[in-house]
Amino acid sequence: MSTVATLLTKIESFCEDARIAETTFGFRAVSDGKFIGRLKAGAGVTIGTIERVEAYIADQRKQMAKPKRRAA
Numbered sequence: 001m002s003t004v005a006t007l008l009t010k011i012e013s014f015c016e017d018a019r020i021a022e023t024t025f026g027f028r029a030v031s032d033g034k035f036i037g038r039l040k041a042g043a044g045v046t047i048g049t050i051e052r053v054e055a056y057i058a059d060q061r062k063q064m065a066k067p068k069r070r071a072a
Contacts, residue, residue, distance in 0.1 A: 004039055007050060011036060014057045028055040
């Protein structure tokens with residue numbers, strides 16, 4: 001599997017788990033709502049962007065794993 005295909009798989013899985021749209025992910029992770037569409041269309045991606053995406057996913061997964069605080 002190519003690097004882009006692997007990245008897309010990670011992103012799609014995260015979006016499903018987080019229940020967010022791919023455009024929302026792109027905007028939040030790399031300030032580009034069309035990011036995933038471009039990847040799917042065959043655009044390249046830099047190592048720096050891959051690192052930003054993976055760091056964003058890792059950070060958000062940590063946030064999702066924390067117990068929610070309940071209002072008193």
